[in-house]
Amino acid sequence: MALSAMAPYVYSQLGPGEIRLLVLAPRSGWGEVICRLEHRLLSSDPDYEALSYCWGVDDKDHQVICEGKIIKITASLFSALRHLSFKRKERRLWVDGICINQDDDHEKNHQVSMMGTI
Template sequence: MELQDNLPIRLLSVPLEDAPAYEALSYAWGDATHTARIRCGQGTLDIRPNVEDTLRALIFASETRILWIDGLFINQSNDEEKSKQVQMMGLIYWHAERVIIWLGMDDDCTTPAGNVFQLIESTYNQE
């Protein structure tokens, strides 16, 4: 597995009730059989390529963000942990300062979906 370019990320583990303001990421999981290896601090992480795409799209050099991403924070190979964490996801999204929905890199399918979300947002903001 090839090591991808360094992404400026670090992992933070805190109880939900003590969490600083964060954004929660909801995304299409994609293919679980392929992973990308990225640097994280002094170590490496194996992540799904769509998580890597998401991080590359959301990370801006001038902005520090705290993101909750299930693909990073839930051990996907441990069914017991996944079950417990999935039960908490409602609370995780509820407590988030903002929820980001990631449909993938721009293509013929994501652009119309993005337009629908913008319409929903503008309608919601008018009320």
């Protein structure tokens, strides 16, 4: 299926004290970024690396494939994820631009208030 024909990813609601972790699939030969999102209780001390950034153009003209759906992202985040993906194993990341539902102001405010802990 062509990327343009894929539906947009729909975020599920976070529970109290939860964060989403991006599980980055091993690097594909096609240049795609493939992932899934997992909910984890922050209090359970999950194993992950954090990436919070703001650089480059803000246009969301790139995309990741998340659970067979599309999440629009910036070119700089796409490039970072391509470089951070391992060749043969998954990598768990917390990436604010994906792990926080950017279309939900209530969630954004709540998750941003947790960023010091994250």
